[in-house]
Amino acid sequence: MMSRTLTAVAAGLLLVACSAATDDPRSSTPPTSTMTDQTRSTPPATSIPGTTTTVPSAPTSGPEEEADPDDPLVQAVGAFQTWVDHLAAGDHQEAWDAMAPTSQAAVGEELFFDSMVFEMAEGWGSWSVAEDVLYRLEVDAAGRTLLWVSGTISPEGMTEDREVAVPMIETDTGFLVSPFEEFGNVAAGVNEELEGADLPPVPDDSGTGRRIVYSNADQRVWLVDEDATIVDSYLVSGKAGVPEPGTYEVYSRSEVAFAGHDDITMRFMVRFAHGENLPIGFHSIPNDGSGAPLQAEEQLGEYHSAGCVRQSVHHAAFLYDWAVEGTAVVVLG
Numbered sequence: 001m002m003s004r005t006l007t008a009v010a011a012g013l014l015l016v017a018c019s020a021a022t023d024d025p026r027s028s029t030p031p032t033s034t035m036t037d038q039t040r041s042t043p044p045a046t047s048i049p050g051t052t053t054t055v056p057s058a059p060t061s062g063p064e065e066e067a068d069p070d071d072p073l074v075q076a077v078g079a080f081q082t083w084v085d086h087l088a089a090g091d092h093q094e095a096w097d098a099m100a101p102t103s104q105a106a107v108g109e110e111l112f113f114d115s116m117v118f119e120m121a122e123g124w125g126s127w128s129v130a131e132d133v134l135y136r137l138e139v140d141a142a143g144r145t146l147l148w149v150s151g152t153i154s155p156e157g158m159t160e161d162r163e164v165a166v167p168m169i170e171t172d173t174g175f176l177v178s179p180f181e182e183f184g185n186v187a188a189g190v191n192e193e194l195e196g197a198d199l200p201p202v203p204d205d206s207g208t209g210r211r212i213v214y215s216n217a218d219q220r221v222w223l224v225d226e227d228a229t230i231v232d233s234y235l236v237s238g239k240a241g242v243p244e245p246g247t248y249e250v251y252s253r254s255e256v257a258f259a260g261h262d263d264i265t266m267r268f269m270v271r272f273a274h275g276e277n278l279p280i281g282f283h284s285i286p287n288d289g290s291g292a293p294l295q296a297e298e299q300l301g302e303y304h305s306a307g308c309v310r311q312s313v314h315h316a317a318f319l320y321d322w323a324v325e326g327t328a329v330v331v332l333g
Contacts, residue, residue, distance in 0.1 A: 079175040083099065084127040084128045126153040147175075200220070203222075239303055241333075243331055249326055253320060265287055268311075269320075270283065280309075295310070
């Protein structure tokens with residue numbers, strides 16, 4: 001079962017709205033008005049906030065100029081293209097080697113990455129044949145170098161306009177992609193917590209069979225297997241009385257969701273109910289536009305959300321993999 005934990009990290013980014021504060025359903029991606037208007041075949045140069053160097057933009061018309069190999073944006077775009085091309089081809093070893101050590105450490109083991117490569121071919125790999133791709137390179141408020149990529153992709157046959165921010169690590173020879181560094185070692189985190197853990201019993205009258213049990217009053221979740229074994233139990237942060245008690249089921253999942261305002265994002269969204277305007281689901285603690293979490297993990301167990309159920313990152317990643325579509329969710333008052 002643990003060998004499937006990291007599969008959650010593998011799925012392509014699906015940028016969708018989520019009720020995680022005051023969600024705005026009108027927007028599912030960050031604004032792209034500041035992005036240089038160039039295509040993938042002619043990656044643009046740009047200024048990098050926080051530095052004193054401004055790199056001139058590539059021309060938008062006239063003869064195509066040869067890209068400057070020392071341009072930071074050209075190097076970052078090249079690293080990203082190399083990585084997604086390997087994923088699209090199913091070349092897990094090359095894709096693994098093209099990642100920064102920070103992301104390799106977050107995944108934990110190459111064996112896990114190998115098991116995810118085919119799912120990643122449909123997700124991240126879809127950027128290999130994206131259309132109308134635009135790029136910009138920024139340093140955010142947390143000091144991370146991010147390559148913003150926007151374009152039209154077709155994951156699993158569904159054509160969508162998307163934008164993603166890919167962390168980049170600078171090396172002596174250029175950049176390496178590091179898309180998973182913020183996850184921590186998901187597999188190790190779950191294993192360490194479960195070893196010797198004294199899990200509380202699942203509440204009475206919480207259904208039978210394989211299911212997720214969410215006690216709104218206790219702000220706690222249980223993952224229960226077919227044989228009534230408690231796979232895991234942990235504290236969460238939701239909203240009092242939301243959703244109403246009852247039996248639901250998982251109907252969709254997205255590795256990344258956007259709140260639709262203030263650049264708030266959350267990982268591993270697992271939807272199981274509907275609010276007044278937006279879906280309700282389990283996901284990680286949201287991050288603001290600078291990458292800072294909206295609450296501390298120590299605050300899990302308290303009401304803090306606008307309706308969704310917040311979890312630590314490694315619990316969210318595990319539930320995302322464990323709770324396939326159709327999994328029952330029993331909400332207790």
